[in-house]
Amino acid sequence: MATVPVLRLSAEVEQLRTIFAVTHPTVPPPASRRTWLGLVVLTLPVILVSMDFSVLYLAMPTIARALHPSATQELWILDVYGFLIAGLLITMGNLGDRIGRRAILLTGAGVFGLASVTAAFAPSAGLLIAARALMGVGGATLMPASLSLIANMFPRDAERARAIGIWTAGFAGGAALGPVIGGLLLHHFWWGVVFLINVPVLALLFVAAPFVLPEFRVRAAHPFDLLGVALSLLGLLPLVYAVKDAAAEGISVRSTLLAGFGAVLLAAFLMQQRRARAPLVNLRLFASATFSACIAIALVGMMAQGGMAYLTNVFLQSVQRYDVLSAALAGLPMAVTIAAFSIGASRIAARIGVRRALAYSLLLAAAGNLGILSLDVTSDLWIFLVLTAVTGIGYGIQFALVTDVVIGSVPPEHSGAASGISETSFELGTAMGLALLGSLATAVFRSRGDGRFADSLGETLDRAGDLGPAGEQLALAAREAFVTGMHAAAAVGGVALILLSAVVAYVMRDRV
Structure with missing residues (x-):
């Protein structure tokens, strides 16, 4: 007969525990x-x-x-x-x-x-x-x-x-x-x-x-989604190869067919993921505007950063004629600011909010990209160093916050899949930057040659070197044409970052 009050008391204790857990959530230890x-x-x-x-x-x-x-x-x-x-x-x-x-x-x-x-x-x-x-x-x-x-x-x-x-x-x-x-x-x-x-x-x-x-x-x-693995590889690898092939050789029938093949299989992959019982990619994550915006930042940010890193390296070595090690050392200010502001990104977000931090960081990166328009064949190196350092501040903040938001938006048991999506976006963005911005710069370079230039600045300078004194004018024209192409790519990357900043500020307006 005494068991009924005991059971009732146990139920009440459990109810109190539940209420306490909701009102006083457990704070994890440091x-x-x-x-x-x-x-x-x-x-x-x-x-x-x-x-x-x-x-x-x-x-x-x-x-x-x-x-x-x-x-x-x-x-x-x-x-x-x-x-x-x-x-x-x-x-x-x-x-x-x-x-x-x-x-x-x-x-x-x-x-x-x-x-x-x-x-x-x-x-x-x-x-x-x-x-x-x-x-x-x-x-x-x-x-x-x-x-x-x-x-x-x-x-x-x-x-x-x-x-x-x-x-x-x-x-x-x-x-x-x-x-x-x-x-x-x-x-x-x-x-x-x-x-x-x-x-x-x-x-x-x-x-x-x-x-x-x-x-x-x-x-x-x-069971593990083996069909999803196969479709993702057969979709991603040809697409990435097509993008890189277009960057190196220009848009061709081969790169177009590979891109089309990859796109079709990626579409099949997405359809299969919706039906899979244990999908590789949880497509419901993209229903979150914040998650989708962060993936877009990874793609566009790395597109601008990857494309301009390649073009400015050529600019330093082939236009301004620094040796390889000097050109590599010129990249250190940007590396330092990216590293420093990656570490400090969380503090910046705590002060002004994630939304503002991401939007402003995109504008900083855009300012650095658009600043490239001020460079010419005879520009002082310090101008380049300042511009890339400013760009590094923007990239450091946005890349760290993007990764944090993506990982923090999913339960810990799914963080491996979420990090895979995030890192894949960074990789695809880099490939897109080399292809799209690199191809744009090359197209502008060739258009200003009137048939005098080879396919690249390096080949044109080699040809000019064989012409003796007459080649000096050709070499100068080629360097100026390359700078013009770099300007076009920098302008596109900068504008894309500005537009994305406006989109992020709008779609993340509910986030502090």
Whole structure:
């Protein structure tokens, strides 16, 4: 007979607990020193992945003399790494959610390290291409796994935002340091050393990760979406290749057919994702205006940044005639401002709000792009340094906040998939910038040549060099034409950033 009051009392206690949990939500504890040390460990492979995007730009002439690759093989040596990363990011992010994020991080690090050693001692161009492809597979696991682990390690919003800022700074810093470190190493050693520098860093990751990184996985009720993996790869890879091919060779039947094939399969992928029981991409995320706006910022921001980084590098070396290492060092002010403001982005957002921070950062990046219009053949270097530093402030803020908003908008168990979407947007944006802005600059350059110019500024300058004194006028005209093409690309990128700033300010008006 006494059980009824006891049961009633238990129900009342449970009800009180529920009410207390709603009115007094549990505040997660602050991150420990071990957690922050884990962030340092997570940032190491990200720096390597971003460095390996740019380090070969300086090493290619040396590699060409050593391995004698064909023109097509040279293109694949440079691009196959990025192709595989762009195509596999979403897949690897989802796979890490299922088999364990720390497990896939270490697996990817092992693949990346093995491929780096293979690349360093490759005796032929074919083997180097294969090693670079394998590095792309490993890199595609490292980026989403490291970013999604941050969501688990830093449950507090402010700490997670700061951690993502540090992660973004590491990625940006690696991309900027790649040419500088590559130039210094190539000055003293053979070309393979640019790959071997990965090995000690990855060894440190293997030693430290089991002690400072947690494991996290999702118990999935449905089998892995293999059809979605196939459709995403068959859609993304031809599309990315078509964009890069159009940037290098101009729009052709081949690039058009590949782009069309990729677009059709991506459309099929999206239709399949709506019906899949465990989709790679949760399309419902795009119902959020904030989420969609952040993906647009990643695409357009990286399009402007990637396109102008390529064009200004050519400007410094071929127009203003700085050597390779000097041109690489000229990129450091932008790298510093990107890194600094990536780390400080969360504090800026806390003061003025995420919406204003994103909108204003886009305007800063636009101002830097439009400032390129003031450069000419004889401009002082300090003007370039100031403009790119201002641009770096804008990119540092927006890239860190975009990543934080995307990761913070989904439950921790889906952060791997969300980070894959975010990083894929960054990769596609870079490819679009090289293709669209690079092609625009090339078209303007050729239009001003009246048949006198070759397909590129470098080839035209080589031709002018063979003409003796008569070639000096041709070389000057070619340099001025390239600057005009760079101006056109900078104007398009700047206007696109301004328009996107207005869109972000409108669609995120409900967000502080």
